[in-house]
Amino acid sequence: MHLAPHPSLVEQAYDAILGEIADGTLAPNTHLVQEVLAERYGVSRQPIQQALLLLKNDGIVQDGRRGLIVAPLDMQMMRDRYQVRATLDALAARLAARRCAASPEIAAHTRRQGERILEVGFAAVAAGAIKAMIAHDVAFHAFVYDASGNPMIRPTAEIHWRFLRRVMGEVLRKSEPPMSIWRQHRAILAAIAAGAAEDAEALILSHIESAAARLVADAPMGDEADTKRRAQSRR
Amino acid sequence: MHLAPHPSLVEQAYDAILGEIADGTLAPNTHLVQEVLAERYGVSRQPIQQALLLLKNDGIVQDGRRGLIVAPLDMQMMRDRYQVRATLDALAARLAARRCAASPEIAAHTRRQGERILEVGFAAVAAGAIKAMIAHDVAFHAFVYDASGNPMIRPTAEIHWRFLRRVMGEVLRKSEPPMSIWRQHRAILAAIAAGAAEDAEALILSHIESAAARLVADAPMGDEADTKRRAQSRR
DNA sequence: ATACAGAATTCTGAATTCAGAATACGGACG
DNA sequence: CGTCCGTATTCTGAATTCAGAATTCTGTAT
DSSP: OOOOSSOOHHHHHHHHHHHHHHTTSSOTTOEEOHHHHHHHHTSOHHHHHHHHHHHHHHTSEEEOSSSEEEOOOOHHHHHHHHHHHHHHHHHHHHHHHHHHHHOHHHHHHHHHHHHHHHHHHHHHHHHTOHHHHHHHHHHHHHHHHHHTTOTTHHHHHHHHHHHHHHHHHHHHHHSSOHHHHHHHHHHHHHHHHTTOHHHHHHHHHHHHHHHHHHHHHHOTTOOHHHHHHHHHHHO | OOOOSSOOHHHHHHHHHHHHHHTTSSOTTOEEOHHHHHHHHTSOHHHHHHHHHHHHHTTSEEEOSSSEEEOOOOHHHHHHHHHHHHHHHHHHHHHHHHHHHHOHHHHHHHHHHHHHHHHHHHHHHHHTOHHHHHHHHHHHHHHHHHHTTOTTHHHHHHHHHHHHHHHHHHHHHHSSOHHHHHHHHHHHHHHHHTTOHHHHHHHHHHHHHHHHHHHHHHOTTOOHHHHHHHHHHHO
């Protein structure tokens, strides 16, 4: 894929709205009005409508009573997405390890790439920089997807990442110390580079499941709609 | 989710274009012109443009030299998608089996639902009805996704199904006899309903991998662009 | 206080128009 | 024959307008 010379207004609008949803500026259940967003971002309704079409397709916004709303934070849905993501990450880790087992060149290259990410990741931990930690966490997992040799894994997982971004700050605050997370990353990389497919898979599953488990235990973001829906789904 | 009273022109255009791509009417690499499609379907450019935005987002169409083209049939990409799908189907089968193991009511209900699909599937095989076989094959896998209890698996897999639809007719023609495929479905259902998670997972992986293997062996749809890309990716 | 019907309003889907980027083509020149 | 440049054309992105569905609000009756 070649880089687009510059992103369209639709792409910019998509990223802007997604960013505001991810950082909480646009809260769950907020009513989204095309005209209001168009004025806020200084464009016409049309690219906003198209961006919202993509966001709706991704499930990040949904139909409200009148127009669209920001999808509520549904803890069960987040857990479900973590589960799907875990399976995709496990596939990626396993394949990446197999490729390393099959080729010392690939193993060396993969190790180097991975170590670069670990380096900046540990640096972010040392600096206590939450945003950088999140960015490097995302980069580490993206690296694993790419190392798998199957380019379909990453876009499939990214749909879920867009959702999980909304709670990643929370996961980081409530999860084990960031240092521990990055030690887990290091162990995963070591297993991948060593060609230990089953180890890599087990480590990455454990890594993600512990992050998801924190969401289960604390469930801090449930709102009224979510609570109602959970009650409904128990019937 | 409540049913939409009627699909929008965007949704209809999306399905119509996807259908023509799936059945080969719109061949790989075909140049897609918004105005031409608008006239063909009797609408204005705007819903066509939005439908194409979604199709592009799904990877079914891509940027051409001037506007969009139908994405070429890339065998390696198809195999990659089968691989992702296999992992999602395996997760679904495993979870479905676990739910059956945990609850005799769920097991009974799941068995009944699955047997209904098998019944019509075998009937389609007996009648030699290719289209019906495809529809019921899709229905069987959708049933497994739904039986998993994780509603995120199905939409994640469906993105790949949209691609795989383009070669499913080919896979059916070149794969083992349809009767064998539906016997595999029956074995998968039996393992799920019996709560045998590892068996269910192994069976469904084997089922899908044998379908994907047929694509590998025969590779009948490679075109020049695909051949070039494969050569490039070997460097 | 509640229910209902009609009017008003909101907001979006879709059509149409405008502007411009990118490609294709043709002619001139070496 | 190949290259380069200018023009024409294609086609799309985005803005604007129109039409209408759905929701909200208000007045009236009970």
